[in-house]
Amino acid sequence: MIMNSNVNTNYIGPKALFDPNYIPPHLMYRKKEEKFLFSVLNDTISDKFCLNILYQGVGGIGKKVIVNKVINDLLIQNRHYTKINKISVDCKEKKPEELIYSLINELNSISNLNFDFRSILNSDIPHLWNTFKFACNKIDSHFFLIFNNIEYLEPGICNKFLQFSKETKITLISTLNKVLRPETMDLLSEFDFKNKLNFFNYHELYSILKQRVLLSFSNEIDKDLIRYITDLICEQYIPVPGKGIQILRDMYPILRSNKNNYNFELLEICQNEFDTFQISDEFSIINYLSEEDILTIIFMDNLSNYFIRRKNYYISFNELHEMYEISCETLEYQKNFNEFRKLTEKLLNIGIIKPSKRTLRKMDAYKSYTNTNDDVFFILVNPKQIKVIIDTIFNQ
Numbered sequence: 001m002i003m004n005s006n007v008n009t010n011y012i013g014p015k016a017l018f019d020p021n022y023i024p025p026h027l028m029y030r031k032k033e034e035k036f037l038f039s040v041l042n043d044t045i046s047d048k049f050c051l052n053i054l055y056q057g058v059g060g061i062g063k064k065v066i067v068n069k070v071i072n073d074l075l076i077q078n079r080h081y082t083k084i085n086k087i088s089v090d091c092k093e094k095k096p097e098e099l100i101y102s103l104i105n106e107l108n109s110i111s112n113l114n115f116d117f118r119s120i121l122n123s124d125i126p127h128l129w130n131t132f133k134f135a136c137n138k139i140d141s142h143f144f145l146i147f148n149n150i151e152y153l154e155p156g157i158c159n160k161f162l163q164f165s166k167e168t169k170i171t172l173i174s175t176l177n178k179v180l181r182p183e184t185m186d187l188l189s190e191f192d193f194k195n196k197l198n199f200f201n202y203h204e205l206y207s208i209l210k211q212r213v214l215l216s217f218s219n220e221i222d223k224d225l226i227r228y229i230t231d232l233i234c235e236q237y238i239p240v241p242g243k244g245i246q247i248l249r250d251m252y253p254i255l256r257s258n259k260n261n262y263n264f265e266l267l268e269i270c271q272n273e274f275d276t277f278q279i280s281d282e283f284s285i286i287n288y289l290s291e292e293d294i295l296t297i298i299f300m301d302n303l304s305n306y307f308i309r310r311k312n313y314y315i316s317f318n319e320l321h322e323m324y325e326i327s328c329e330t331l332e333y334q335k336n337f338n339e340f341r342k343l344t345e346k347l348l349n350i351g352i353i354k355p356s357k358r359t360l361r362k363m364d365a366y367k368s369y370t371n372t373n374d375d376v377f378f379i380l381v382n383p384k385q386i387k388v389i390i391d392t393i394f395n396q
Contacts, residue, residue, distance in 0.1 A: 016215035017249050021088075023069045028211060029204045030066055033195065037070045040193065041171065045074065045082055045142050050171045052162050052190060054150075057197035060242015063175040064148055066197075071144055071173075083141035085110050091153040099153070100128040103145075107135040110143070129160065136168050147174040155183040162190045200239045202357035206230040209244040216248065221255060225266065227358065228313040231378045234357050236274040247273050267382045285381065285389050288350050299327040299343060300352075301390045307383035314356065317375040320344060352386070353377040 016022055027034055037053075044051055055063040071086055078084055087106045089099060101120070108115050113135055120131055145165070150158055158174075165172040179185055188194065200208065209230060213221050233243050248255070250269050289297055302323045306315060315323075324340040327333075347353050356376045 010215055011218050012215045013218075014216060014252065016212060017245060017252060021064075021068060023065060023072055024211060024215065026211070027062075027066065027069055028208050029200060030062060030197075033066055033197065034070060036195075037066065038073060041070060041074055041144070042077075044171050045078060045084065048142070048169075050142075050165055050169060051192045052165055053171070053173045054176060054188070054191040054194045055174070055197065056176045056194065058238060058240060059177045060240035060245075061197050061199070062241060063197060067146060067173055067175065071146075085139070085141055085143035086146060087143065088146040088148065090148045091151075092149040093152065096125055096154055096157045097123075097128060099157070100125070100132050104128070104132050104135055107132070107139065111135070111138050113138055125157075133164065136164075136170065139169065142169050142171070145170050145172050147172065150174040150176050151178055151180045151184060155181060155187055158184075158187055159190065162187065200241070202230060202234050202239065205233065205239045205241065205244065206358075208241045209248070212241070212245060212248065216252075217255060219256070224313050227356070228378055229270065231354070231356050231358075232270055232274060232380075235354050235380075243273075264382060264384055267379075271382065285350070285352070285386065286393075288346075289389065289393055292346075295327055295331060295333060296343060296346070297390060297393060298330055299324055300347075300386060302327055303347075303352075304383040304386040304390065307379055308387065314376050314378050315353070317377070320353075320377065351380050353379055 010025065012022075016024070040051065040053070055067065057063050068088075075084055075086070087103060087110075089102060089106075091099060094102075104115065104120070105117070107113065108117075115131075115135075120128060123131070145161070147153065147158075147161070161172060164170070174191070176184075206227060210223070210226050213226055229244050229247050232247075233239060237243050247270060250273070251266055254263055254265055254269075289300065303315070303320075306312070306319070306323060321340060324343060325335055328335045348355070354377060356378050359374055359376045
């Protein structure tokens, strides 16, 4: 269950997690999008024409990394033949004046225009815009202007850039998470090429996060932890790598400490990442258990002991059934498989455990899971938290 990274030749270090512009050596499951964008941008360089390109998709799905990877490859391919420059800006929380001023500053560094920035420091938008156009006209090379998060850019300003790029040597590449203003919808038709990125499935997301772990850590990391993070994202969020990378950043000090043991701190970190979603809190668990019979409480106690003792993230269907049988034997109850199924469904409904996407089977007409012996479940609630609640109930 441990990934052996002793022979990991791809190790990069924390840069692979914490650098927002880091480009993995291989973009997994985006080869079609990568090849197409490379072909389009390569043609714009060869034929000396420019385009307005838009990539849409939820935050963390990989829009920026595709753009950065393709442009980086183009810069390497053309370094001996064609001069290419790029400017990348994040439109989030930037006023139009700040955005244009930062672009002028970047253009000045590219072409050594020797601007007196004191003269434009407090300029209004028309003056800054004219200065920006003047700087662009002094550029004698093809360059890419990348706007990330254009939903934060005022539509009027965005339209200025879209129209201006058609008159110059600028290829404007924008990324859009979601439409924040209705007027932004009207601008979509101004883009020559639009691509909306699809979500990853469970196995694709797991492979991407495993790749990032191997790039980020030289020590061994439990594969089940990566599967667990993947399951949580698919269950409580949307299947995008950005969320997993965010979780791994928060876990970095613990994972980097070279301790291969299961650590309940990791569960707490995961819970904190999804605290606005549907993971059960202590109050709902107490309410649930206070209304259940003694068999359910004993079963939950055995379940929490299993995770604490085994230091696992997962429990198999057979092991879950074994927990039920042990609980029945403790109380000298007659075992009943249908009762076990109902008990399992209760745990699923309240959000104590959930079936892993890697083994999830079809659902029956009653929308209850059709379990098989191959099914695996992961825990959503810290088992120590469950243990404390059960001990509280027993002491009442």
